[in-house]
Amino acid sequence: MRLHRNLVFGVIDALNFIFNENEYADKVVEKVLKYDKRWGARDRAFIAETTYDIVRWKRLYTEIAEVKAPFNRPDLFRIWAVWAVLRGIELPDWKQIEPTPTRRIKGKFDELSKIRKFRESVPDWLDELGEEALGEELWTKELHALNQQADVVLRANTLKTTPIKLHDILLELNVDTEFIKGYPSALKLKERSNVFTTEAFKEGLFEVQDASSQLVAEFLDVKPGQRVIDTCAGAGGKTLHLAALMENKGQLIALDIYSRKLSELKRRAKRAGAHNVETREIDSTKVIKKLHNSADRVLIDAPCTGLGVLRRNPDAKWKMQPDFLEKVIATQKQILSDYSKMVKPGGKLVYATCSILPQENKEQVKTFLESEEGKDFILIRDKNVYASVEGYDGFYMALLQRK
Structure with a gap:
């Protein structure tokens, strides 16, 4: 493998932003890839994949390199050299790289x-938290699975196409995919490629969405013509899936506390042809109160530690602090208490997280059902999704019904 100095320097810059400036890895990679317009697909892939790889294995590599934060530039080169040696890459004769x-x-x-x-x-x-929560055997397997590179999975937008048609369209664009058993709208890329530049994406024929994430909207059991509320909609991945399942019939209200995320959702909904989506910013308690007892279905895709999606967000391991779990559990409890009031009698609610910790999942639902706000709800079923079992992101989802 021939190493190009400017690409390696790009990786070093990226690591400095992530490790020392505490910036988010995805934003940093996006920024660094704009350094040189002449970089081709392979160059960009080298920077992105190398950066994510070193972020993923940060503790192991820094221990081997015998460096500690904050990392100066020679330290970052030492960490990179460890990465290269462990991959059997011959180190270049550059002054930045000491004899290794x-x-x-x-x-x-x-x-x-x-x-x-x-x-x-x-x-x-x-490590201690995970072992205590899941047991040594499951935690060990799950940690290993969450350190693997995530597959790129698409969700066919059934408002505009079918999975079979999308497969054929992408094949003509030299993007080879395969179907995933048990995931009706999912297609998995056989080889990684930038699908966002394809005409199929620009025409709204698909969204990039992990297979486990696609289970959540299905779990809510929506029907065309219903009033459905996605309470923590964000940029709308699950909202758009709900719109497709509703066949654009009925009312789909997307709520979030961040207006910029809802703006992105509007743009995505337009591309997807999701015409029954209405966005509302939660800028006061009145927004929720106006919707009390009104929804056939409510989705609470709650804020969480995100431990189930470490494969695609490896920097979360280093950003998270021990007290964060306690804070997020309190937030989840409050959200369940407040947002469940939007479900009308006989309606259904899905509480979901992309975490694998029982404290955020089963225990959170149990606490809710024993509370004053939850006494009118029953648990129909719930599901733990583990990366070590399913091969995709870790998730939890619980389907509740109001009596």
Whole structure:
């Protein structure tokens, strides 16, 4: 593999922004890829994938490199050199790269790989929390699965096409996909490619959405003509899936506290041809009160630790602090209490998170059902989705019905 200096320097810049400036990895990669318009697809892939890889294995690589935060530029080059040696890449003769003890790096890797917190590269507190919550066996398997690179999964927009037709259209565009058993609208890319530049995407024929995430809207059991409320809609991935399941019939209200996210949702809905979507910013408690007892279906895709989606957000491991779990559990509890009041008698509610921790999931639902606000609800069914079992993101979803 031939290494180009400007690409490696781009990776070093990206790591500095992420590790030292505490910026989000996805935004940093987007910014660094704009450095040079002459970079081709392979160049851009090298920067993005190398950056994410080093972020994912940060603890392991920094231990091997014997460097500690804050990382100066020579430290970042040492971390990069560890990454290269462990991938069998011959190091270039550059002044930025000191003579690297290859055998020592491999020896330390073998030694540290016997210890889970180093092998899977997580902070001590998170490793302890996960083992206590899930048990040693499941946590070990799940951590390993969450360190694998995520597949690129598409959701065919059934307002405009079918999965079979989309498969054929993409094949003509040299994008090869395969169907996923048990996920009716999903197509998985056989090889990674930039699908956002395709005419099929611009025409709204699909969205990029992980297979596990696609289960959530299906779980809500929506019907055309209903009033459905997506309470934490964000940029609308699940909102658009709900619109497709509703066949554009009925009213779909997308709520969020961030107006910029709702603006993005509007743009995406227009592209998708989702005409029954109405966005409302939650800028006061009146927005929720006006909707009390009015919805056939309510989706609460709650804020969470995001531990189920570490494959695509590896920097979350390093940004999260031990006290965050306690704060997010309190937020989830409040949201369930407030937003459940929008469900009308006989209506249904799905509470979902992209976490694998029982504290945010089963225990949160149990607490709600035992509360004053939850006494009129019953649990119909719930589902834990583990990356180590399903091969896709970790999720939890619970379907409740109001009596």
